[in-house]
Amino acid sequence: MRPIRCFPLLVVVVLFGSALSVSESRAGFSEAPVATGLDFPVAMAFAPDGRLFFTERFSGKVRLITNPTSANPRLLPDAVYRFGPVSSFFERGLLGLALDPDFQNNGYLYVYYSHRGRDSKTDPYRHRLMRITVKGDRGESPVVLLDRLPIGSASEFGAGNHNGGILAFGPDGKLYLSIGDLATPKNSQDLDSFAGKILRLNPDGTAPTDNPFYDSKRPTAPRSYVYAFGLRNSFGLTFEPRLSLPDRQAGGGQAGPPGKARLFATENGPATNDELDIIEPGKNYGWDDDRISGVRNKPGYIDPILVYHRTIAPTGIVFYTGTRYPEVYQGKLFFTDWNEGRIRVVTLTGRDSVDGVSVQDDLFRHRGGVVDLKMGPDGLLYFTTPKGIYRLIYDDAP
Template sequence: MRLRTAVAALLVIGAVSGCGGSGSESERATAVVTSTAPSTLSGVPDLAAGQEIVRDVEVPWGLAFLPDGGALVAERDTGRILRVLPGRAPERVYEVPGVVARGEGGLLGLAVAPDFAESRYVYAYFTAAEDNRIVRFRLDGPPEVILDGIAKAGNHNGGRIAFGPDGMLYAGTGDAAQGNRSQDPASLNGKILRLTPDGAAAAGNPTPGSPVYSMGHRNVQGLAWDRAGRLFAAEFGQNTFDEINLIEPGRNYGWPLVEGMGGTDRGFTDPQVIWRPSEASPSGIAISGDTLYVAALRGERLWTVPLRDGVLGTPRSQLPDLGRLRTVAVARDGALWLTTSNTDGRGDVRAGDDRIIRFPAR
């Protein structure tokens, strides 16, 4: 295990945050939006005050907060789950059996049950020998499969899971490199799924008895809700446009027939924000107040997007010196946690990679 003792050393990010104004002219030109809603800056995470709290994590992917202020972090390729608490050495607390880590697959998303204090349940999305699946478990017991049969591939496995404000478990899946699955209502792939905590199709889904909440997705790896309970999702494009979508039940977001804007005349729902993949390749997203945070892999930066009344504004480029970014999440105390992904086989590995960095609320 390459994990070393956690450090709480202050990162030298002053120069990084100084680049976080409106971004370069080329960045502004390639971030295409449908509106310019203003943002509220009070109470937001301070991106100039980052602290590295863990280093040498092996491909961190999922991250879910515990009631004590710590977090569980999934290592994609090892199947291990670490408990991370600022100021303490990280602790390995679980290893998910049956993880098959190849290509983009492995141990992916994590979620903690809303009633964790009583149930003690943790949820994980991972790639197994035959499929992608979702399990739940207690940290002192074996996993229980609650949903399987999500097709897997070397890429486009999706993997983000999160509990919504309605107490249901949402999962973003990929098309597993076959775009036709995204338009097949009988397939679990290329969808956002809405499940009960036991893994059944949630009541009120668009099709009774089906877990499918929305369809027409290529590869969803980011899910976040605003203060009004609206769901936003990050979508990897192919060669033309990445997307941030406002997700509504029963909507079809067009893949593989549409990438980016221009699908409304055919009954599809357009995204609110699009980028060229070289500027983004968005994975995890999070919302704090009136700002949407987007972790960019190929784009190697954090995008901040103003959010007002369900409408996204003009993205701003932040933190360009950390490399590939996989997961961003807002803790209970308002701090923003960010994971790098430079050891995933596609990045330039730097001393200390991969890292988890915490930005306190101000």
């Protein structure tokens, strides 16, 4: 496995690589800073009132921009909440963030972070899923929803990569969480391990009884939470919008049948085979101890919808439902990558199921790795980088 997969090394490779030319971005597209000088923002989420919450990987802080869509965004100097102690070794840190679907009423904010333990028995290193309640611009009432999630090494130094940690709420009101294989490929095929999986949870941290491997005799066992397995390090989750867009035909719109919303994910292969996947309940995405991405003889195996044979390290992913970009991009699936800093556009083909994928555009290239990608209430795309948050602007003026 090549070290270029790992965040700390990637920063050096990308940021100090060769200069990028303007021609690597489509005409009319440019970026504008929303906040810079940050401590490695990873995940972000827009609140119903337009505020932007985000995690800082190194500091353990959830921070807040009160008016991110304005010409002069205001980043609050104080944290909404600081989690910790946080282990930020290698790829660890404060990673995922999601807002409750009823956030405007309950103020619930969820995070996934790497806990730096003090004692191997009473307070070991581990990953945690936690919830806080946001009131105004402050968080309070922390609740641990899942504790002692595997971290790969019970120390500060050891395998600290492939943590996953991306959170997303589905249209079913359930919370979805990706956890990587923690640099131990055999974890991905083991249903009694949380690692190498996408989990599905009730908002209170319990396992839904309709999960594909739910065990009524062991409701807290890892398999009761597993939604999909055989994954290496999924670092982006998004649900297909339930919109009545055009049928998926070659060059057409993206959304599937109205009322049906599927889960899409980016998946990082080893030195090759980076993927886009449609995540289906109970399916096996092929990663295992053979260290081969996509082993078709595995029970329940399902093919990816797109494979890159070079290493791009795909990260954030989102469907674009705005109207601020040219019509050809409306309703399309966008994703970013870490190695090349690109924002890419994918065209899906087919009607009730995806039967083909083509990469339509390498739309924009940032000078450095890109992590998360979200659509703002102003209809623009926003993305995180190791030092800042930016918006993608389109101006067709000559």
